[in-house]
Amino acid sequence: MSNLQSETIDQSRRRFLGAAAGAGAAVAGTAAAPAWGGSTLMDTMGSFFQNHYQRMSDEEIADAIGRIERRAKRRYDVDIICRDQPPQEDVVFGYALNISKCQGYRDCVSACVRENNLDRGSQMEYIRVLEMEEGSRNLEHSEHYYDPDTVPVEGKYYLPVQCMQCDNPPCVKACPVEATWMEPDGIVVVDYDWCIGCRYCMTACPYQARHFNWREPQIPSEDINRNTNYLGNRPRPRGVVEKCHFCTQRTREGRQPACQEACPTGARIFGNLLDPSSEIRYVLANKKVFRLKEELGTEPKFWYFTD
Amino acid sequence: MLLSFIRDAVASMFRGGRRYWLWLGFLALVLLAGLVAYGLQLSQGLIATGMSDQVSWGFYISNFAFLVGIAAAAVLLVIPAYVFHRKDIKSVVLIGEGLAVAAVLAAMLFVIVDLGRPDRILHMLPVIGRFNFPQSMLAWDVVVLSGYLLLNLAIPFYVHYCHYRQREPNFAAYFPFVVLAMFWAISIHTVTAFLFSSNTGRPFWHVALLGPRFIATAFVSGPALIIIVLQVLGRVTRYPIPASVIDTLALIMTVALQISLFFVGVELFTDFYNETAHAASVRYLYFGLDGLASLAPWVWTALLMNLVAVVILTINPLRRQLRLLNLACLLAFAGIWIEKGMGFVVPGFIPTPLGEVFEYTPTAVELIVSAGIWAFAALVFTLLAKASIAISLGDVSAERAEGEGSPVMASG
Numbered sequence: 001m002s003n004l005q006s007e008t009i010d011q012s013r014r015r016f017l018g019a020a021a022g023a024g025a026a027v028a029g030t031a032a033a034p035a036w037g038g039s040t041l042m043d044t045m046g047s048f049f050q051n052h053y054q055r056m057s058d059e060e061i062a063d064a065i066g067r068i069e070r071r072a073k074r075r076y077d078v079d080i081i082c083r084d085q086p087p088q089e090d091v092v093f094g095y096a097l098n099i100s101k102c103q104g105y106r107d108c109v110s111a112c113v114r115e116n117n118l119d120r121g122s123q124m125e126y127i128r129v130l131e132m133e134e135g136s137r138n139l140e141h142s143e144h145y146y147d148p149d150t151v152p153v154e155g156k157y158y159l160p161v162q163c164m165q166c167d168n169p170p171c172v173k174a175c176p177v178e179a180t181w182m183e184p185d186g187i188v189v190v191d192y193d194w195c196i197g198c199r200y201c202m203t204a205c206p207y208q209a210r211h212f213n214w215r216e217p218q219i220p221s222e223d224i225n226r227n228t229n230y231l232g233n234r235p236r237p238r239g240v241v242e243k244c245h246f247c248t249q250r251t252r253e254g255r256q257p258a259c260q261e262a263c264p265t266g267a268r269i270f271g272n273l274l275d276p277s278s279e280i281r282y283v284l285a286n287k288k289v290f291r292l293k294e295e296l297g298t299e300p301k302f303w304y305f306t307d
Numbered sequence: 308m309l310l311s312f313i314r315d316a317v318a319s320m321f322r323g324g325r326r327y328w329l330w331l332g333f334l335a336l337v338l339l340a341g342l343v344a345y346g347l348q349l350s351q352g353l354i355a356t357g358m359s360d361q362v363s364w365g366f367y368i369s370n371f372a373f374l375v376g377i378a379a380a381a382v383l384l385v386i387p388a389y390v391f392h393r394k395d396i397k398s399v400v401l402i403g404e405g406l407a408v409a410a411v412l413a414a415m416l417f418v419i420v421d422l423g424r425p426d427r428i429l430h431m432l433p434v435i436g437r438f439n440f441p442q443s444m445l446a447w448d449v450v451v452l453s454g455y456l457l458l459n460l461a462i463p464f465y466v467h468y469c470h471y472r473q474r475e476p477n478f479a480a481y482f483p484f485v486v487l488a489m490f491w492a493i494s495i496h497t498v499t500a501f502l503f504s505s506n507t508g509r510p511f512w513h514v515a516l517l518g519p520r521f522i523a524t525a526f527v528s529g530p531a532l533i534i535i536v537l538q539v540l541g542r543v544t545r546y547p548i549p550a551s552v553i554d555t556l557a558l559i560m561t562v563a564l565q566i567s568l569f570f571v572g573v574e575l576f577t578d579f580y581n582e583t584a585h586a587a588s589v590r591y592l593y594f595g596l597d598g599l600a601s602l603a604p605w606v607w608t609a610l611l612m613n614l615v616a617v618v619i620l621t622i623n624p625l626r627r628q629l630r631l632l633n634l635a636c637l638l639a640f641a642g643i644w645i646e647k648g649m650g651f652v653v654p655g656f657i658p659t660p661l662g663e664v665f666e667y668t669p670t671a672v673e674l675i676v677s678a679g680i681w682a683f684a685a686l687v688f689t690l691l692a693k694a695s696i697a698i699s700l701g702d703v704s705a706e707r708a709e710g711e712g713s714p715v716m717a718s719g
Contacts, residue, residue, distance in 0.1 A: 048426070124360075140587055174505075175443060176449065177430040177436060177438065179437075195424065196425075198418070198422055199363045203656075208360070208659050208661045212360060214356075215351065215353075215354035237424075239424045241423075293660075
């Protein structure tokens, strides 16, 4: 497993180095001054005129990645590696969560925050673990900010909620500028450089899975995860919406998402829905599963089940 | 000729007595304050507002929804003027269209100041940007509002230009556009209602009654404003405002307010007779949830205002007294502004789809920016009305401009 991982990382790093060379050439050609820390007029203009992700050529994406990395250097004084990791062939990701096992530790939440470079200033979290009353699934009786000395609390159970990566995502439909869409591997992503910040997607989402950068994100430099992906955990600008992306920077390399790895109870099953031998397919075939707010027709690719 | 028309019209906007300039100065000052507050918001980000991930739209979008209604209500002058050929109403229809222009512009501004990245607004343009039409209801709103703005600029422009040249406008030439504008007016408010009612995750908005409710309330707040504005214009200008226009508008407003209140009752019954989880937002709005009820005093005040207004309007002898009618107009305008603004947009987010009750209060920045936009709307309307009245009275015309050999008028 670990061998496989390092191999895929190396492959993508090579891919990245090739892209960076292109970006370097472009910068040299336009006489940019790295001595400024990358904050050049060219970068500002480049960002302003940057096209939609799906309409950019490989060169333009390489240029954009160069700007992202220089911006991270300038803001956080950290050398990040931003890749443009494509979706894998014949893969559609799905998630299943065993609520009998979840104990409400919220290790998934903190792992997600670290992995995905979430704004510490506003305490943004992609995963919200709801403390539910036994015998009820009424979300309005859930406690979002439970803080007892120890969990689990008697008479409660825990329901982690994050982006459901809906197959019929109302957020995608709502966006007036197509800044968010579903990738071939089923992940709903955001082009942070295209989003106009109208927050209509947040209004449309029935799972409160989308989050807005109300101010410039604040992350201590030493806490930055330098391994980033373009449609994923790269540092975000102010004034745009972001959300869980099933850790594209990991899962598109064949690794597990950070929340899955962090879970100490083994409640989280993540995998390829198209692979009949995957664990998630086993769960869907053999457990009694349910999805949140299924009646809304959003077709979540996130299931819950019990032992 | 066209250039001298524009030149003379613009010149007439900036000619007036001391009180006129004081009014313009006051509006400019409020607008300036709004600009300063917006500058602050731009430098800090939307953190300067009271909005949050939980309540992600607030005072700005509330005002937006309300103003689209005001803009749509201009149709209430257009229909009797052009379809029923009411001469009295035709004499003020251009004023109504000026009001529509000001209201649409303000509505658009309220969306723009709500954007996290106003620098990327070009992404909305077709071709240069990527416009998610016809999927996104927000894209629809951009289309219908822009179209409505153009229609309400183009038709009065043509009519005024004809008046300026002292010719009768060619009815056949502009009537098709007038008909289009009528349907368009209904569409802007329907689309704005769909912007909210399309959200399946927000049961408070996800009701078919929303479109009709929006239209009904627009036909209250719009006439209420027009009645007041026409009276003011009747006092500060020489332009005659027929009393019959006020009567007709008051009657429309009466019926619309009765229907609006009926709609409120229908929704309250449906939500509370057998109360479901979907009624949580209504419960929050009127009674509060988890001990939090910051909107309740507002919505009850709005209900009370609308009830007093409907009593005045419904009883003929009361409505016919201009003072009481004006009181009813002020009450209904404020009542609908609360009900359809904060009382409608904000509870859609409370509780959140995951059941969290998290309240919202607008910050000073939001209030000042909003005041600035309202002042901008008033400024636009004042200038348009000034030119319109000058042209309609014949104070500004091609003949005069030629006769005096200069665009400057002797009288103002």
